Amino acid sequence: MKAIFHIDVNSAYLSWEAMDRLKRGERLDLRKVPSVVAGDPKKRNGIILAKSIPAKKYGIKTGESLMEAFQKYNKLIVLPPNYGLYMGCSHAMNEIFKEYTPLVQRYSVDESFMDYSDMEHLFGEPLKVAHEIKDRIREELGFTVSIGVSTNKLLAKMGSDLKKPDAVVTLYPDEIERKMWPLPVEDLFMVGRRTGPKLHNMNIHTIGDLAKTDVEFLERVLKSHGVMIWRYANGIEDSKVLGGRREIKGIGNSTTIPYDVTEKEDAYLVLLSLCETVGMRLRAGGYTARLVSIGIKTSQFFYYSHQRKVDTPTNHTNTLYEYAKELFDEAWQKEAVRHLGVRVSELEDAGVTQLTLFEDTEKYERGKRLDETIDRLRMKYHHTCVFRGSFANTKIKPLQGGVGEEDYPMMSSLL
DNA sequence: TCTGGGGTCCTAGGACCC
DNA sequence: TCTGGGGTCCTAGGACCC
The missing domain is CATH 1.10.150.20 (5' to 3' exonuclease, C-terminal subdomain)
Structure with a gap:
């Protein structure tokens, strides 16, 4: 029998934060009061990332600004995000899923699909297993999930949305008309x-x-x-639950700058800090990239991007930076810049990198060794231990964007 | 006290080649 | 010295997800 589960952590970031604080001896359970996880308005990224159920009752929505949320409830408790904690909770949860089937697809940090088809003989009926998993996560890990059970991923996902928190809901094809x-x-x-x-x-x-x-x-x-x-x-969808790791298509980092950038040199510094992290992630994954793009968001929230195929796929920080500057110069319309991004795609295996004719192999090898040395130092000590002199005495952080934790789940908007 | 950052896939138009 | 269509590559932008 076909049995697909979709597991969704209830108010993930907020629940995980609340649980962590309880473990550390805090008395107040943040899930039971109006509270949110949000960015920092001073850094101009003060938006709501997660909310408690009581906060939701005041009409507070994910994605809106902190200011809007405060207008709805002025005693709102605000917590900063803690991505390391989320990774750990997510990993622990997925380890439980893998006890039941190897076909576990991590859809995001707080959502997974499981294919439990034709496995009743191992742990029992799908509905019983779903309840068991939900209860184990609550008892063993301390947070709650909603699980949708059906015959395909779409219906399972829609099902997990029907009831929260701490629930198992079926959405089988003969229930579509009534429930969906x-x-x-x-x-x-x-x-x-x-x-x-x-x-x-x-x-x-x-x-x-x-x-x-x-x-x-x-x-x-x-x-x-x-x-x-x-x-x-109509409930028609037949994609597979993709177990194991999947091919990554691109790597990008972007950041909102705490102030509007009007000078080219400041923009260059931000681009360099982004190329550093994108480059580190490329090298850590053993990739080179054939396509480099930059994105610009203006103070007026107008967004545009510029991209270029490169003749020799690269993962060198300095080479990425040269391209990023060039692309920025070609694209920038001299508006005040709020946000900058660097992204690479058309990834290739770094092992088979082929230099084009006439390329300076000496310079290439030096650049490669420099990147490798810096990566090793940053890995061994702390990622802040080495940074470029150009960042000294500036307001720009030398590295910007996530540095690709081993376990970071694939994000995808496709089932 | 203003609006994040990480992704994937699709479409459309122009260049270029046959 | 006129008419054209198909295929592929490249780039920009847009839509969606969490």
Whole structure:
């Protein structure tokens, strides 16, 4: 029998923070009061990353600014994010899943799929196993999850959204009409902030409305996306639960700068700090990249990007930086810059790097050895132990963006 | 006391080649 | 000295996810 589970940690960042503080002897359970995990408004990234259920009751939403949240409830408790903690909790949870089946797909830090098809003989009926997993996570790890149980990933995912916290919900095909069709269409996976309003304009308001709409009409107006959401509305989806590791497609780091940048030299410094982390992650993964792109967000929140294929795939910090500067110069319209990003894609195996004719192999080898040496020092001591002199006496941090923890889950918007 | 950072995939238009 | 279509590569931008 087909049995797919989707496990979703309830208010993940907030629950994990609350649990960690209880373990450290704090008396107050943050899950029981209006509280949020949020960035720092002083650094201009003060948005809500997670909220407690009591905070939700005041209308506080993930993604809105701290200011907006305070206007809804002025005694809100605000906690900074702690990504290391989240990684640990996520890992512990996934270890439990793997006791039941090797087919575990980590969809994000707080969501996983499990394929428990045809395994009743091992641990019992799917519904019983789902309850067992949910209860074990609560008892052994101290946080709660919602588990959706069905015959495919889409329905399992939609199911896990139906009840929280600490719940197991089935959403089998014969339950779609009763449990899923009455929901507003924007609750459907893959109907986001652009498609939702478009559908309402077409008089499609519920998932049921969408399911009963002519699919050829949807294809005409929304292209392949229209066909996909129509299939989802009807519970049709057959992708596999991808166990193990998956090929990574690209690596990028970006950052909001605490002040608006108007000087090219300041932008260069930020780009260098981003190239450092992107380069480290490339090298740590054994990749080179054939495509380099930069992104610029202006103080007016206008975003644009510029990219270029490179003739020799690279993972050298300095080479990435040369390209990033060049791309920035070509793209920048001299507006005040709020946010900068560097991303590489079209990754290749670093082992097979082929120099183009006429390339300076001497210089190449020196650059490679320098990167390797710095990576080793940063690994052995602390990533802040070596930094470029150009960052001295500036307000820019020498490294910016995550440095790719071994275990960082693949993010993907595809099932 | 203003709006994050990490991803994936799709589409459209222009260049270029046959 | 006119008409053209198909295929692929490259780039920019947009949509979605957590």
